[in-house]
Amino acid sequence: MPTAIAVTSADLALPPQDERTLPAVVLKDLDRRPLEQVLAEVTAVLEAHGHLVVVHSAAAPAAVERRLRTVRSLLETDRIALLTPGLPPLGVAVLARQLRQLASCDLGPGVLASAGRLLTHYIHAGALLGSVTRLDRIPVDLKAHAKSWLPGSQFAVVAHPQPQLVRLAPGASLAGPEFATWMLTAKGQLQSDWVTGTLGPS
Known part of the structure; x- marks a missing residue:
């Protein structure tokens, strides 16, 4: 099963370029919803996909990053990777779509997370x-x-x-x-x- 690529805002989920591009998992309002609800949502994604790479903008509120780290700690799992590239929001959306394309090739989660860091250097x-x-x-x-x-x-x-x-x-x-x-x-x-x-x- 392919690794899920998640974004923290619907604005970061660009439409797919082709039929092979996987849909993005949108984890919205992470800092405003109850922790139990977010935990249940992330657990369901992990059960369906096995691994999760969350791509989010550094421009997002600090509470979003804290919530993501809290969820990962509470689940005591190494199956969640957090990627916060130093890109403006549109650049983050482009990166997330590229990772969704790569995820359709059934690459491992570690390869995808590493690819995210590498691809960041090629986005203007x-x-x-x-x-x-x-x-x-x-x-x-x-x-x-x-x-x-x-x-x-x-x-x-x-x-x-x-x-x-x-x-x-x-x-x-x-x-x-x-x-x-x-x-x-x-x-x-x-x-x-x-x-x-x-x-x-x-």
């Missing part, structure tokens, strides 16, 4: 922003802060694997991966086709 995650004032993962100099006050300013940011920040202007570009890949986007509030019209083709 960023955003298109109207302001840099609330960035906390990327160094922002005073000049960029000043430009973010100009009406209509937009910035392209890469948070992982190497922090990058550029103000959108003719000729602006970001250093991308040095290997063939595909791009997944989530629509934001900014009205711009720079991501799909300029960044994607480049």
